[in-house]
Amino acid sequence: MNTSMEVQVLQWFERVLAQPAAARADWLAAQEMPDAMRERVQRLLDAESAASGFMEATAVQPETPPPEFPKVGDRLGNYELLKALEAGGMGVVYLGRRADDVYDQQVAIKLVRPVHLLAAAEFRRQLISRFEDERSILARMSHPNVARILDGGSTAGGIPYLVMEFVDGVSLTDYCRQNKLDVPARLKLFCKVCDGVQEAHRHLIVHRDLKPDNILVGSNGEPRLLDFGIAKILEQEPLPADGKRQTSLSAMTPAYASPEQVRQQALTTSSDVYSLGVMLYQLLAGVRPYELGGLRPSEAEHVVCDTLPDPMHRMLAKAVLSDAERRQRRAQITPDVERIVAKAMHKEAARRYGSAQELADDIQRYLAGQPVLAHPDSTLYRLGKFVRRHRLGVAAASVALAAVLAATGVALWQAERARQAARDTEQVNNFLMDVLKSSDPFDAGAEISLSEAVDRASAKVPERFAGRPDLSSRVHMALGYSMVSRYKLDLAERELGLALAQSTQAHGADSMPTLRIREAVAQLRSYQGRDDEAVAGWQSVVAGMEALGAQGDKLYAIALNNLGNHYLAIEEYAKADEVLKRAAALPPPADPSTLSPTDPILLVGNQAFVAHGLGDLERAKTLYEQAQAELEKLVPEGSPELASVMNNHAMLLQDLGEKEAAYALSQRSIAMREKIFRGDHPMLVAPVSGLAMWAVGLKKYDEAVALAEKAAKMSERVYAESNHSTAFAWWTLSLAQTKTGDFAAAGESLQRSEREFAKLDPPPEDLAESIPALREHLCDQAKAQGAAVAICAR
Incomplete structure (x- = not known):
């Protein structure tokens, strides 16, 4: 038997039964699923319809409300009952409206279920007391993610009621499914649910019945936490002498209850954190971590308290998902996500997150690419x-x-x-x-x-x-x-x-x-230096992430930015401009904390580099000045990003003829890099060589020699094999030494440059021209001064 297939058929069957009877066939036909699965669900639906007479002939008599119970059309205070919406374990909810003509407003009106009003006097007293507790609890809270209480009172017959805002929405799981939310979007929505639960915890209130059906999401995408019917105010609830709370299985939903709740032990806000973990598991994996249907209470207790759930990425095989959505979920449920859910659902309350806020904060850290507490x-x-x-x-x-x-x-x-x-x-x-x-x-x-x-x-x-x-x-x-x-x-x-x-x-x-x-x-x-392969590699990563629908992952923006920066490095400025504009056009994250404060500024710096390469020097200068000023405010102590912007800005100033300003700015950039890297590093070699060249142009020859020698020797320490930077550094040192008249040393440095150049394949064009030119200049100068240089004797 294909267990996964059976589970999915039953899940779809439950969803069909949730639809109005007249609309079930059309609803089923509109869903995306394999034909074989649709046929199985339809057979179950046909069988259920054929047996409807038997199923409806229940031995339990319909609820007969007492004479004093309100009816549709009656008024309770300023509100009129319009129709019944739903009935739960202890209450019934009606759609109502403001009926005193002060203003037009739809509301939800909750009363004790009629059947409970006919029960024994003590049970009725306890139930009404619990109902009044819920009214007291809601009155203590005011939060956009908790359904607000608007009014309350008692009927002429002494039946309590409360008036709440009417949330015209669907359950949390249905909202995510209907809107095809990916994993990051589900996590962001779930953080708002945690915010609502934290509001309750802030008032020392434990909800004790958190589940998707008690969280409705409106058309505006805002979730509302409902049904505090079995919630408790911790400061008002002393622990009984036997150490157990009398919260029966019928007064909670076992599939979402924590181990301590199932065992009727002392509850804290950590119990709600466990329920949040179960909901998050279901939102991401598409199924609950445990299936308790048909189990005896003792068996259900064993599963909840002693059994570890499978990892979510494994449970995806059992979820009712299209193949494309299953692949996307599997890619987006990362190890960190698994660990967050596992921590929230830990069997030991002390090992869970300390509050709903801590859980939400860890999710936000994950979405921001930061370390998580899990x-x-x-x-x-x-x-x-x-x-x-x-x-x-x-x-x-x-x-x-x-x-x-x-x-x-x-x-x-x-x-x-x-x-x-x-x-x-x-x-x-x-x-x-x-x-x-x-x-x-x-x-x-x-x-x-x-x-x-x-x-x-x-x-x-x-x-x-x-x-x-x-x-x-x-x-x-x-x-x-x-x-x-x-x-x-x-x-x-x-x-x-x-x-x-x-x-x-x-x-x-x-x-x-x-x-x-x-x-x-x-x-x-x-x-x-394998430019074509680098470009093809980044392009394939971008295309692969688009195929997975993972454009919201930070790697997507990173790959685009790195591709754009590579185009800049190889001076393909038009392509760089196109790619970097794509990166800049990516929508900002819903949570601003996932965006690094420097990201928008660095995009300005990239735009400046593109403008420089395309010859728009004045625009490049304006953009560099903007990026540098903003970074200096943000990171006054310096950063690698600021050092790079300053270095590129200095190169622009050099091209604009502002040579002294360029030299001073480049010195600041290098000093900042040295402070950050604290030693030899490849990202110091080229800038130091470049500064030495500028020192030569400004006739600061002694400074040029010191800088070039520093770059040349560093390059040999940091590079394991020959490369352009090493050959260029020795060439620059030879040029500076020639200017100081140290022709013998200049000859030795030029020979080092020639040896490094000979190992390069393909040989760089700039050095292929500049090395012979420098040799000729050096030999001419040495000859004029009567100095013997070995390199000139060849």
Whole structure:
């Protein structure tokens, strides 16, 4: 038997029965589902219709209201009853309207169910007392996500009623399904639900019956929390002597009840957090974590209290979803989302979020790409989050070997299965300890290089994470990305290649985890100078995310920005302009906190770079001045982004003939980079060489020699293989030394430049022309001064 098919058929059958009888056939025909499933549902519907006579012949007599119970058309205070809307466990709700002609308003009017008014006197007294509690509870709260109480009173016969705002909406789950919300949109909506629950908690009120049917979402997209019928005010509820609350299973919904509620133990706001976790699980996975239908109370208690639910991405197979939506959900339910829901649903109340607000805050952190509390609050984890938010890696590149290992540990924290998190954590800790020991000269016997440390870490992965390509791919991704940012391109090539192969095996070639690795590979290709491959890589990532409907993921904007910046680097300004405009046109996030304050400013800086490249120098200057001024206000202590904007602004000033201003601004940019990176770094080499060239132009020859020598020697330390920057740095040093008359040193520097140039394939055109020109100039100057230079004797 196909269990998943059976579950989906029954779910669709329940939905059909929820429709008006006359509209069921048309409603079913309009739904998207396989024909075989539709036929199964229709057969169940036909059978239900054929048995309707039997089903309606119940042994329970219809409710007969007492004579004093209000009827449709009656007035209660200033309101008239129009029609019955629904009946729950203890109350019945009517649609009403303001009937005193003061103003026109539809309301919801709730009364005790008539059948309970005919019960024993003590039960009736308790029920009316609970109803009055609900009225008192609602009167204490005023929040846009909690249904407001407008009025209340008692009928002439002493029956209490309360008048609430009428929420013309549908349940939380129906709203998400009807509007086809993706996972980020569902999370944002759910944060508003948490806000409503937090309002209750702020007044020391535990709802105790949170479920999707008690949350209606209006056409404006705002959820309203309803039905505080079994809620309790904590400060008014002492614990009984036996330590148990008398909240029976009939007075709650077991499928959403917390373990302590099912066991009738003391309740706190943490119990509502558990129910929120169950609702969030259902919203994202499409099914509830537990199916309790047909179970005896003791069996239901065992399932809720002792059974761990399957991870949401696995339960998607049982959900009533189209194939496209199932793929999209699977890509968007990330390990962090799994961990947030698992923390909210923890069996131990003390291990859950402390409040609905903490749960909402963690969701907001996830949506913003920040560390979530569902993970240990460690430096390792926060570092990994930082690297993922800042794909260019300029700041992360200054972190030493410990950061590489930290990023490795961070990747492992992204374990796909929430219930295996403790085991994964132990593996990570052991792995990190072993690798750290291997780089400790006191433990290893000698200090090892960065490359050796990465080699050792990488070699341990297959053994430590055998059979877990989902985890090992993340380890190799972290190592590879760190190597890209350190310009260890051979190591990056190896690690990212392993990461890509293993992620494809674990998740598929077009999954979000694999797309993240492909984006890193595109960056590697850019560093390697393989421009066509870099462009194709970013374009494929963008197209892949569009196919998944994942344009709301931050990676989408990152890939567009990196592609646009690469076009700028290779001076294809028209293409850069087109791509960066696409990035700028992306809709802002619903939650402004998910947008980095520097993002809009950096877009202005990119526009300035495009204008410079297209020759619109005055517009470029205006935009650079705007971007620089705003960044200096935002980050007065400096940042890699501000340093880049200042450097590009300085190049524009150079082209405008403002050479002294350009030189001073470039000096500030380099000083800022040195403060940030605290040592050698590839992002210092080219700017320092450029500043040396400008010093030559300003006849600051001694400064030029010092700067060029600094760039040349740094380039040999940070680059593992020959590249343009190294050859150019030695050429610049030779030029500066020629200007000071140190012809012998100039000759040696030019020879170093020639050796580096000879290793480059293809040879860069600028150096192919400038090296012979400088040799001729140097030899002419040396000859005129009567100096012997070895390079000129050839």
